Amino acid sequence: MIQLESIDVTFEPGTPLEKVALQGLNLTITTGQFVTVIGSNGAGKSTLLNVLSGEIRPDRGRVTIEDQDVTKWPTYKRAKLVARVFQNPLAGSCADLTIEENLALAYRRGRSRKLGKALTAKVRQDFRLQLARLELGLEDRLGDRMGLLSGGQRQAVSLLMSGLASNQILLLDEHTAALDPKTADYVLRLTRELVSERQLTTLMVTHSMKQALMLGDRTIMMHEGQVILDVAGEARSRLTVNDLLQQFSQLRGEELADDALLLD
Numbered sequence: 064m065i066q067l068e069s070i071d072v073t074f075e076p077g078t079p080l081e082k083v084a085l086q087g088l089n090l091t092i093t094t095g096q097f098v099t100v101i102g103s104n105g106a107g108k109s110t111l112l113n114v115l116s117g118e119i120r121p122d123r124g125r126v127t128i129e130d131q132d133v134t135k136w137p138t139y140k141r142a143k144l145v146a147r148v149f150q151n152p153l154a155g156s157c158a159d160l161t162i163e164e165n166l167a168l169a170y171r172r173g174r175s176r177k178l179g180k181a182l183t184a185k186v187r188q189d190f191r192l193q194l195a196r197l198e199l200g201l202e203d204r205l206g207d208r209m210g211l212l213s214g215g216q217r218q219a220v221s222l223l224m225s226g227l228a229s230n231q232i233l234l235l236d237e238h239t240a241a242l243d244p245k246t247a248d249y250v251l252r253l254t255r256e257l258v259s260e261r262q263l264t265t266l267m268v269t270h271s272m273k274q275a276l277m278l279g280d281r282t283i284m285m286h287e288g289q290v291i292l293d294v295a296g297e298a299r300s301r302l303t304v305n306d307l308l309q310q311f312s313q314l315r316g317e318e319l320a321d322d323a324l325l326l327d
């Protein structure tokens with residue numbers, strides 16, 4: 064279970080640039096739940112993920128993962144529990160290392176040094192099998208530099224990498240936004256498969272209401288640093304993109320300026 068209690072984050076406090084990104088945010092996510100996160104620009108979605116990954120330490124509040132208070136844990140320590148895939152396909156892997164070296168780095172994360180050090184034939188074979196499931200022919204390109212791959216291929220490998228480590232939490236930050244529609248669909252299908260296979264507790268930020276309702280089992284909407292809508296179960300399965308848009312406008316008390324973006 065992930066618990067965020069009374070989380071406050073303010074950037075540049077006490078300056079003319081002061082910006083409250085999260086205010087009194089409370090959120091509990093049960094283990095294995097797949098939560099999609101929507102909200103307007105600047106609503107605090109990425110900050111929420113940053114607080115979970117440890118990139119940002121909240122000014123106030125507590126972050127608990129499986130009953131461990133991780134609020135003060137630095138990012139490298141959290142990496143044992145938390146994996147992340149970013150919008151930019153270049154951000155999740157190292158371009159100058161080979162596909163195999165990238166996979167090996169992910170594999171080692173969270174494992175003891177002794178276990179992680181040796182890349183046994185069995186582990187290599189597992190890498191090949193994992194890559195083969197992508198159906199991109201990458202299983203025969205273990206020695207190729209990551210930088211040679213397309214954006215979609217890199218995102219697919221980043222997803223695999225996030226599943227190779229022993230972590231339990233997956234954070235997806237608009238991870239299909241930079242891909243063409245066909246590749247985005249492919250990466251979403253892969254996301255769904257990996258999350259359900261590995262029973263990862265997942266938070267997926269998206270600007271697409273359609274994606275938000277199509278994937279996962281719970282949707283939260285953020286606005287001005289708070290959760291303003293939280294739906295799951297039957298209530299969620301009945302929701303249409305239009306309902307969601309309407310609720311969004313109502314809850315915000317204003318008309319949406321970026322409907323087109325959110326309807327994608």
Ligand SMILES: Nc1ncnc2c1ncn2[C@@H]1O[C@H](COP(=O)(O)OP(=O)(O)OP(=O)(O)O)[C@@H](O)[C@H]1O
Pocket residue numbers: 074075082083084102103104105106107108109110111
């Ligand atoms: N490092 C930073 N320094 C200063 N302000 C920041 C920083 N990071 C975020 N902010 C501000 O905090 C607020 C929340 O930002 P955040 O990136 O979490 O929003 P978001 O919901 O992810 O938005 P978007 O959909 O545009 O990515 C915004 O007003 C943003 O400008």
